[in-house]
Amino acid sequence: MPEKLVYVKPIEIKEAVMKLGWLKDFGSFNRIPQPFMKINDMEFAEVAKRGIPEYMEYRMVAVTEGDMDDYIPALIYWYNDMGLMIVFDESNLMEFYQLGCQHDYDEKIDDKGRTDLTCKLCGFVDVIYKEEIKEV
């Protein structure tokens, strides 16, 4: 379904994301959020194909090259349960990162088909209803 983007202040994105509990440090326009982990393009696609993220951000993040700080462009996609980040180096090669906790879920399914996923590491709770999996 098509969606129109609306402007959201960075502080509002920060508040919304930090409330979810799976990110330690939101970072800033020049700093990468923590924690982050490098992933490959297939792993990136596995998350990105789920749909449109809740928020998107553009940053210029600092990377250290030798003893110099350099700033490179980064796109961040914030989802309910994690973030994805693409960074572009000088030759336009892309690197992919996952942001936030590497969730390790405890799964509880009730008889109505509601699944409660609770992360053992950060406490994040995701609820999946039967309707989200199958058309009714």
Ligand SMILES: [Zn+2]
């Ligand atoms: Zn977690």
